[in-house]
Amino acid sequence: MKIIITLSVLLSGIATSTVAYPKPGETWKVLPNITLGSRQEHTTVALGTDVYILGGLVPPVDSAVDPTSNIVQSYSIAHNTWSSETPMPRALNHLNAAVVNGKIYVLGGLAVGPGAWPNWLAAGDCWVYSPRQKIWEILANMPNGTERGSAAVGVYGDTIYLAGGLTRLGISGQTTVTTVNAYCTRTNTWSTLESLPEKRDHAGSAVVGRIFYVVGGRINGEPSGMRDTVLAFDVSVEKGSWSTRAGKMPTARGGLSASAVGHTIYAFGGEGNVATSTGVFNQTEAYNTKTDTWTSLKPMVLPRHGTSAAAVGGRVYIPGGGIQQQLGGTDYFDVFKL
Secondary structure, three states: OOEEEOOOEEEOOEEEOOOOOOOOOOEEEEOOOOOOOOEEOOEEEEEOOEEEEEOOEOOOOOOOOOOEOOOEEEEEOOOOEEEEOOOOOOOOEOOOEEEEOOEEEEEEEEEEOOOOOOEEEEEEEEEEEEOOOOEEEEOOOOOOOOOOEOOEEEEEOOEEEEEEEEEEEEOOEEEEEEEEEEEEOOOOEEEEOOOOOOOOEOOEEEEEOOEEEEEEEEOOOOHHHOEEEEEEEEOOOOOOOEEEOOOOOOOEEEOOEEEEEOOEEEEEOOEOOOOOOOOEOOOEEEEEOOOOEEEEEOOOOOOOEOOOOEEEOOEEEEEEEEOOOOOOEEEEEEEEEO
């Protein structure tokens, strides 16, 4: 839930930062609040013209009860309304999710551990949700030792890629990993890939073309562990390897939301802002994967971390999130129109 991002551009062999004024077409539009209340540390995915939010933290009825939830909701872009979906088989936060061939896959996350909360531990549970039948099916668990939440997620063809993540998050500390693996939705099998060059969690991610990008992130929740780098992995190569791009994000931060439209990855908000009382960033920054350069865009109206973004039709939807560093969720929902 914390990150720092710095942005630079490779120009004539020299790394420099770049800032641009917002384009006339860039606007934020407020949408109907999430029904059932605030949400943070959930995951957002898009399927057709619907946006889904899964799990996360909901307002606790009792401060002694962990607020991790199995609630699933969908927002219809066409009808501008929220609906309730079938809950997940288990409550998770920081879950790893993606859409492949009209179904929603959940591949692990963080679950409630023993003792006082927050004490969230890695869970390897995997399921697939069919929105038409509104049923969950059990899949092969994550391989032993690779269970984690808050991983960077990408999709290429029928395969879902997970990079980095957390095995533990709570009052006793956080544990970040370099693990990278892939889940084939066609065969229900897992494979192990080359590890990240360094630990990473709470990063932004997207697949553009055949390249899986991991943007920013942090290590073990430490301010000194914030990263501004862009890591890239060619998923079309059987034994691919990671490279670090020259262009760095302008604003180092953790807990950001990211989504790709065309060849551009958009990064929103995040946590770890020492310049504000909330500790939350409002920055919107765009990474051009063709030129390896970044541009600063119109800031978020309501700065947030601990949510995720989903792109539909050239617009990026961001439901809920945290408005205070660490815990402090909201039901606010808006869309960034390009």
